[in-house]
Amino acid sequence: MVPLHFSHFQSLLLFALIISLAFGTLGRRKPIERVKYAAWSFAMFLLVGIALGWLMYPFSK
């Protein structure tokens, strides 16, 4: 198959999106709750991922 290439942020986005959808589907019963939970989970994945990235930034030099 053709190798896939993504940037760090694109990988983070894909990972957060897929896992959030799965969490929302498995974790909640009503459709509106699923959407809310998936959106919340997606936002937290991004927020925590970017925050951890900035926290580690000084050590990359």
Add this chain to the structure above:
Amino acid sequence: MFEENPANPVAAETNGSSAAAQSTGTSADTPNSATSGELSEAASPGNSGGEAPSAARTVAVALAGWLLPGLGHALLKMWGRALAIFLTVGFLVYLGAGMRGNVFEPGGEDAFARLGYVADAGTGSFYFVARALESAGPDVSHADGDYGTRFLATAGVLNLLAALHAYEAARGRKA
């Protein structure tokens, strides 16, 4: 997008229908307030007699869910969840293999390799799909390959979580 079987009380409740909640005398917002008998019957569509689900059946549901992602939920007629699990695990495996992540083999040299194999094997039959897709072998010298390894491991752990969820649903504990 995710239509569930309306004949299944659990599925109907999942869709937000209040009919199932009224028939069991429970609120859709408080599913855990139902008695264990109600939940057992609700979570086992083929168990119309109301008897407790057999241990063999619940284990079979969990094993089916592990072998083919989503199959455990499909056996319980929870179509939406079955499709979502199949697609998410399948997409993670496809991405992980496409990014040339490491698909660990059994009998790894260190604890990380053995743990990685356990995680990868969690995808069930998709483990062999990943190996077949990754014809060029892994390449973790770049970030893509490293991320691909995590995607594959996450797919396995997610599928194990889904199989456990199907097992619990078959037992009537939650759905």
